[in-house]
Amino acid sequence: MNLFSFVRKPRPTQTAQTAKDRLQILLAHERSSGTAEADYLPMLQRDIIAAIRKYVPIGEQDVDVRMERGDQMSSLEINIELHGAAPPRKPV
């Protein structure tokens, strides 16, 4: 409870709070991982490609890594296009 909250006028658009929230989430990620995060994603991608290639032929372009950093949790989405796994089709 803010003692002075009654003094403050209600603001029409409270975008400052949005700015603060966005920064807090982003900086929490940046501080905790430092430079580590920037480097683990390319390595992770390389390892995934290598692992999949043991079973199916895929190109480097066929792996798509997406990230959504959240407040409580982040999600990592990895899409792999498996050409060979589709039902038999005439090659193009």
Next chain:
Amino acid sequence: MTTEAKKDAPLGRVIVITSGKGGVGKTTSSAAISAGLAKQGFKTVVIDFDVGLRNLDMIMGCERRVVFDFINVIQGDAKLKQALIKDKRLETLFILPTSQTRDKDALTKEGVEQILAELKAEFDYIVCDSPAGIERGAQMAMYYADEAVVVTNPEVSSVRDSDRVLGLLSSQTKRAETEGAEPIKAQVLLTRYDQARVDSGEMMTVEDVLEILAVPLLGVIPESKAILKASNVGTPVVLDEPSAASRAYEDAVSRLTGTQVEMRIQGERRPGLFQRLFKRAS
């Protein structure tokens, strides 16, 4: 994937947003111009050249989704397609973020050239958000440009730096070095313009600035509260609620695409007489 009919070849035009002086509004303008172009249906990508000081992602509101960056692509750690972030609001808008951990030396002419060549094959406009200064980062951002938007504030050091940058554009770029090539088309975008202060003689006028720089005017963006608000929420100002600034950016974008738009200088809406009287009384 349904209605993506193959249309004509992309325009593939590279536009650098540059200034020399820092903090004049390059990133704000890069975000607004790229979103404005995409809004008009042009397939557009905006690249952050400010290596080590990533900020465009915040202004575009995609900071939580950065996986790979420009430098990863240059160094072969990721494919271009994997580093491009698709905007959630506009189908035609993409962002190529920069590295937060490397420095400007990671930019190589060959690397930049190759990425731009790939982008030119797919995009109508490639907007390059230059870092401040006239060193390596800024030079890399302008080197392959077809057009330049020189962001200038009506203030002495900004105008002086813009003049420096105009000099570099006409000497230290690919087009300048290529025999017979058409020079970079450079235009001034005057930002943070405050009509009230111009009227009171405190601030240089549009004419004053143009007389000194002697290049065409792309637009005049007023000093506006809408800019801070848009950056707070991570929305390019032209995608936010209409404001004097968003209208001015939309006009500038239309001029960039070759449409004739009358130059109008708008300020933030002046308070009405009633409000002014009320304010004075309180």
